[in-house]
Amino acid sequence: MIGKLEAGELIAAERARREVSWREISEAIDKPLLWTIAALLGQHPVGREDAEKVADLLDLDQATVDALRRQPYRGTTEVVPTDPTVYRFYEVLQVYGGAIKEAIHEEFGDGIMSAINFKIDVERRLDPEGDRVVVTLDGKFLDYRW
Amino acid sequence: MIGKLEAGELIAAERARREVSWREISEAIDKPLLWTIAALLGQHPVGREDAEKVADLLDLDQATVDALRRQPYRGTTEVVPTDPTVYRFYEVLQVYGGAIKEAIHEEFGDGIMSAINFKIDVERRLDPEGDRVVVTLDGKFLDYRW
Amino acid sequence: MIGKLEAGELIAAERARREVSWREISEAIDKPLLWTIAALLGQHPVGREDAEKVADLLDLDQATVDALRRQPYRGTTEVVPTDPTVYRFYEVLQVYGGAIKEAIHEEFGDGIMSAINFKIDVERRLDPEGDRVVVTLDGKFLDYRW
Amino acid sequence: MIGKLEAGELIAAERARREVSWREISEAIDKPLLWTIAALLGQHPVGREDAEKVADLLDLDQATVDALRRQPYRGTTEVVPTDPTVYRFYEVLQVYGGAIKEAIHEEFGDGIMSAINFKIDVERRLDPEGDRVVVTLDGKFLDYRW
Amino acid sequence: MIGKLEAGELIAAERARREVSWREISEAIDKPLLWTIAALLGQHPVGREDAEKVADLLDLDQATVDALRRQPYRGTTEVVPTDPTVYRFYEVLQVYGGAIKEAIHEEFGDGIMSAINFKIDVERRLDPEGDRVVVTLDGKFLDYRW
Amino acid sequence: MIGKLEAGELIAAERARREVSWREISEAIDKPLLWTIAALLGQHPVGREDAEKVADLLDLDQATVDALRRQPYRGTTEVVPTDPTVYRFYEVLQVYGGAIKEAIHEEFGDGIMSAINFKIDVERRLDPEGDRVVVTLDGKFLDYRW
Amino acid sequence: MIGKLEAGELIAAERARREVSWREISEAIDKPLLWTIAALLGQHPVGREDAEKVADLLDLDQATVDALRRQPYRGTTEVVPTDPTVYRFYEVLQVYGGAIKEAIHEEFGDGIMSAINFKIDVERRLDPEGDRVVVTLDGKFLDYRW
Amino acid sequence: MIGKLEAGELIAAERARREVSWREISEAIDKPLLWTIAALLGQHPVGREDAEKVADLLDLDQATVDALRRQPYRGTTEVVPTDPTVYRFYEVLQVYGGAIKEAIHEEFGDGIMSAINFKIDVERRLDPEGDRVVVTLDGKFLDYRW
Amino acid sequence: MIGKLEAGELIAAERARREVSWREISEAIDKPLLWTIAALLGQHPVGREDAEKVADLLDLDQATVDALRRQPYRGTTEVVPTDPTVYRFYEVLQVYGGAIKEAIHEEFGDGIMSAINFKIDVERRLDPEGDRVVVTLDGKFLDYRW
């Protein structure tokens, strides 16, 4: 038996070694790109059929397939991320977290953006002064309701 | 002398008491909404003219204007945010942080989304199943370059 | 200007000094008991009319009323609660958190109990071997949905 | 020799792989559902007979049975839970912990809800606006008594 | 309004300044010594009559009496105590915590010593090799009972 | 080579499996009960003869005997204990730590209870309202002496 | 009496309000720029004459001068800096700390760069692709010597 | 499969055992010294050709080469470094972090030194009073730009 | 009423302002130098006569004298010291803590150096290669004794 995070590291390494892109995998299982990566890294359960397609693509063993299919314990053990690519999003939260909260309350009233009924996308926007990373967070508004 | 965070709390309270919206303030100083809120909460320095316009709108004293104009020490003292509206964004980072990183590297190569050459917006998207909060993070890609 | 937590401490102290029960206050504003206490301690915004009724009951000043009405930054600064009455609920999470998660997934599928579309109640159940505290958490199920 | 948490992970994985529900297991050993899950995840000692019934159901080896039977060191190493399904209960504590404490003191006097003489249940309540997760915590009141 | 911990510090300082012993105070209100000290430091609510007797003894004002009477939020903000006299008890827990747990389970079965239905005493035991501090913790056994 | 904590876990598991009580072991080596448990869990060095007697009783190998005999690095890696049976003693420290300190200073002057020249015992006291766990900490008083 | 950090905040605010640059101050007291800023922010003791010159420039009172002259308790209470301008240097340490250590050992042998016999400078280097911040750390090598 | 940090430890150990200097390795792959060390310790991805050259030099197996080539998760798990050679740089940040920030803002305006478009060098400067370690951080200035 | 740490800061500032050395104070009260500084900074209770002598020397008010005389809650709130002069002693513990422990056990058997029956001194040792700080810790050996 192997854990889901361990399975995720194996998949990421195997994918790199074989030079299979995440996009190819997401197309093979016909799922959104970000969902696919998150799921294969261990943050979502993967359906049987999809897990087996990924296993075929990357030649994974049954224990890895079993791990993919299990319900995850989501999140990481890192409180503040050290990796610069991830840290910048934590920094955005440090600098703009209060402003996002105020903007949501002003536009919608007291409530939150759901992180469950939620999707996320990462896109490249061409720009002559340097291309831009555009990340869109899209979650249902949930109002505080007793 | 008062600090920038203290000034931010005063402004937020005064704005609520007078029922002046953040959007009205942002329009009065002709700046983007999220920038305006972040700046008035103490996360950006505010130019003299803008600080004085805000002071007029909310009847702030000179010490608060001085605080607005100073260069901030950005961020908060909270490592993991406790407020649910803010926490959901931390949760997004816990669940999707690894996937965002992989997607950036696959699309752009080794590098980061800048959080400095950066803008953010919060919008309402109408949806019959419940309106949605759409947050767009838009930062210049910076590649690791020695 | 005073903060919401400070206002909450003032109200709790004043309530005790005057021997006004939380239940009397909740009936005066016709709101559920637990909502009322949480709101007056600073965890929910209180409507103008309700804030003024509470101010009349406890002879609060305008700054406290303003604080009650403001949008809260929810949560506390305490990571692990030290008070024994509160700690027992943290202990329940330490001991039964994993089991609650499994039971939700088995009964509902992959998702969570909302803490926003949510209500809570505390009741006394008579029992000859010693009365029991019965706390009911009641939140909408939200399934992971992309 | 394997530890109780390791045994719990094995059982959870094996249960998922064989598509045996926690409810089926709890019925096989005639114990409440939540107690059963908690115990098999390593939070309670399991009696010899029950441990062997579970071993038969899931084809566990003797070392796992021994682990089930041992007295646990309860709790987890995670101070703030990262998994969203578990985190929501921590959030409830952050937002309503103070109110629960006040309500217990007002109704019962100075004391606590026991987490030892205690039971917990998770139920589905049908609701046309979306079914609800109802978690009932039921513990004996213990008053501070010298 | 002053907080209970602040009131506790005032009382401790006033007591020292006036050279009134804790024992004299505990005798004046006819309560056990350790209960008295803990309560006056802010860890237990003090009844009206007792609070007023202490106020007379130490010439405390009404705000301090009000604070004494309020329900406490128990515990301190210190995770690991730095004061050597207190730290030794934390060290005892580090070194003997596991052994105490095993001894309780062996003698009583699965359960705990209550810290609520509980009393504590500190005594001096004469000893020719150096007098000894004898601390007795005495709590009701509570067995895990569903 | 195995570590002392690992040896302690092995001994605890083996003892449970063979249904040998800690008391039987402590009698076999003619040492106090609490000392014996603490030592076998890895918190004290065990003499050669005693280590071998325990090895005979529980059929331990030489590496475990070597581990028992080594000088320990005492304590655990857990800052706040999560296990409820152990936590209650941490809670006692949170609630009564200040009172214990004051009582020691009043009775003995400025100093501490030694945790080195120290013994501890756990006893059952019969009580018609429920038996009680009585833990006695008994350490030499050490006064601050330059 | 005011503390050195408080004095530093006052000076920084006053300097900004009066639009006096750090460089002008450093030239007025004829000290290196970085030393001057660090010292005025409370990280070095300032000599009497220099403290008085700064007081004249910024119209500081005697308590601030006294604070400047005292020996500092150096450092800040922030373990991981949240401000982006400061964080990048922490990130450099996270990413290149190990490499710096290896390079020092290879070039000098076992030892360290002193942070006491040390100077630091920040310069602008013109660059057509965007000017560069060049920070030079210059400390005496100290070899491990018994 | 082995991780990048594990690969880095293997390379560092192997390099020491064979007495191959980091400089020799950096010259073999024609890359700057600090970049080379950081990359081989696991902080940068290494191109195929370079990874194979290093593998030849140090007789590394294919799994280590694969690890070198993968995209890193940068940073370490250590929040405050304990090693004295590394700690001195953390101390520099504690003592001079605020001054560096002020100097950057005065010279360049509101912004940061990039740690991505960035290079670092460590040099020996001869000095009759003891040679000096000179570390140069050289990063592009990025101004806050919405 | 003022606290002991606050009193300590006042005394340290006043001493510096008046250019009275710690040694002069220690001679005035005829106590060892290190004991005197520690006590005046709030780490030991000071006798009435000594407190009054210090008050005369530095012109302290009665509240400060009362604070000096009270029993301290020893230690600081800083877990890892940031000040370089203090940090070096923490570093010594990180690097040599294990060796000190082994040396004590080899020379004395299982036990500790008391930090209560303890004295400390700081001396200057002249040395042509640079004078040396010699700190002597001198504590009674306490053996583990049940």
Add this chain to the structure above:
Amino acid sequence: MIGKLEAGELIAAERARREVSWREISEAIDKPLLWTIAALLGQHPVGREDAEKVADLLDLDQATVDALRRQPYRGTTEVVPTDPTVYRFYEVLQVYGGAIKEAIHEEFGDGIMSAINFKIDVERRLDPEGDRVVVTLDGKFLDYRW
């Protein structure tokens, strides 16, 4: 390949098992006692000849010798030591850290005791009231010098 800390644990265990004292080892390699213990526990690099002498004495394999010879990453992962023998030194720092700092500044001026150009010794001082552990820290004074 084994790490230096792992090698240190092996050596400490082997030394105990064979009843070879640290002093015997230090004499065999003709190095000071404390340096020897620290180095063999992994805190200093050991020269080839010395490493081989130790290997002969304790019958260590080549991987352990290689580990001894490597440059260490110094320090431990423990922020506050739990072992009582080590903790007392941390306590000394908590109680006397401020006093040591003041004494150094008064005697030497602004600066530190080096922990690099440094030696330490542990001695037994006979005393009729109980022998004493005398630890001498002896480091070069380094003054703050730009």
